[in-house]
Amino acid sequence: MLASTLRRSSARAVGHAPRTALPGRRVLCSAPKDRSVSAAMPLGVGVATGGVAGVVSALTGVGGGIILIPALAKFTALSQQAINGTSLGAVALAASVGAWNYLESGACNVPLALTTTIPAIIATKYGVRTAHRLTSKKLSLVVGSAMLLCSPLIFLKNSPYMPKWSDSQDPLDLQFFVPQLKDLEKARKSVGEGEEHASVADTAAAVSAEYMERVKTDWAGFAMVNTKYVFAGAAAGFISGLCGLGGGILITSYLTAASDMPQATIIGTSLLSVVPTAASSTVFNLRAKSIHLPTAARIGGSLAAGVYVTSKYVTQDVPEDILRGVLGTTLGAAALVMMRRAI
Template sequence: MLLAGFFGVVMGLVLGLTGAGGGILAVPALVLGLGLTMTQAAPVALFAVGSAAAVGAIDGLRHGLVRYRAALLIALLGAIFSPVGIFFAHQLPEKILMILFSLLMVMVAWRMLRRERREPGPSDHGHANWGQKNCMLDQQTGRFSWTAKCTATLAALGAVTGVVSGLLGVGGGFLIVPAFKQLTDVQMRGIVATSLMVISLISAIGVIGAFHAGVRIDGVGVVFIVASILGMVIGRKLCARVPARLLQIGFASICVMVAAYMLYRAGA
């Protein structure tokens, strides 16, 4: 129980600091640390990630940072495609799921270690020229200009996020955060808050689908979920004080080590 609480706090802390990556750590913690199978760990991880993300999303809504229309569109498509991932998760062997998850962790670590230019200023408005990004903020209203290109981009992102979420039990923040940075001119504070809202919505759908498939959460899972919410609260309070680059390097290093161990376990 203590171990479950510790892992839950760490997962929530990472999610609160970065807006992504919580599920990436949650599943290995449950599988390697607490002895669950991949299919057992997925709904617990989703429930924990979704609950913690909801706390962060509410905080983001209070501060006007969440792009809620974009979040709802992504979550809607995620909800539609999440059962596809859940179906395949129950068809694939445990070893294949572990290998896929390990490769996913390596990809996330690589993206974390890449140096990216940081936009200055506290404003949530981006600085790209009109047309540079698929989705641009209207400088008059501060909201997205909903062109066909922007709508299609966010819908596709939601579909991919939903499938991966259902398949591997992750919230999808590792996809949403870099995609928003690449495809929109929203600043990082808004990206993190929007990502947390999407994660909370998609995770909820994934949990419902898993329960429908017959998966149940035991006492250890409940402790992990409650601890993750506590970690999220702490992470949101610390996010302005922790150097971003230090956090990225530390998180990426953990991802690589855990991925290597999961690949070793899958091959054993």
């Protein structure tokens, strides 16, 4: 009888316990942080952040994570893993929109993008796993320092102080699948006065046909020359999963410094390579419950709108030097952000 009385008393105590003592629910994010800041980004801030990130993404070829990650850290209470995952979820949507616009206009090196994408997808899961097991501070410092050192190379391209690396590269290099700046300039100069010069599409078709003829005669040399893009893609994928960046900033910087492709083609190629990489990271983050879907949807919509408008109506008409200036500035700012996270 005493036991039954005690059971009834404990049941009444539990029934009258305040609801605030119970743990709150979490929506697809990792360990909760301070509740004084909401897990979801405010609507106005999310739209503004996504729009700015979309414009920068379309002008540089980066996914937009370099803007989204600091904003998510400032305006939400999400953990760093959830911030990375939410950023990549939004980037995957927006990069697909921008890549389609560049692909439709012919400003994209599809074989090169695929060569970097496949190893990036494989390496992404290791970056995500590492992000959940280890602190990324040291790696953020290393990557940020490397990006900061690369920034001057972007500004100095085509200047008398910068060697023309593409002139000494193997003709089997995948960058030569599309017209280089010198090819487009040569096509314009070869047209007589009063004649209509060949379109970019015609020039691209001729250059691609010549390239494929060279590849058919030396498949082994083709594979050996382009192995560097496999390693570049793997590095981009690992960094993507670890730091929440789409990986495009590494691909864009490398192609800008080491190739003579038009900047619009570099941007389109980078965005195309970002799509499957960011999508793969998003899948792994969903399984790990490291993505806040309401916030990802909120900033993803405005991010996609910014990318679409800029890539469709702006980038193709912007001079090469201005595009490189925007990229160099963005790269330097991203490097400082990553290095600050490591301090």
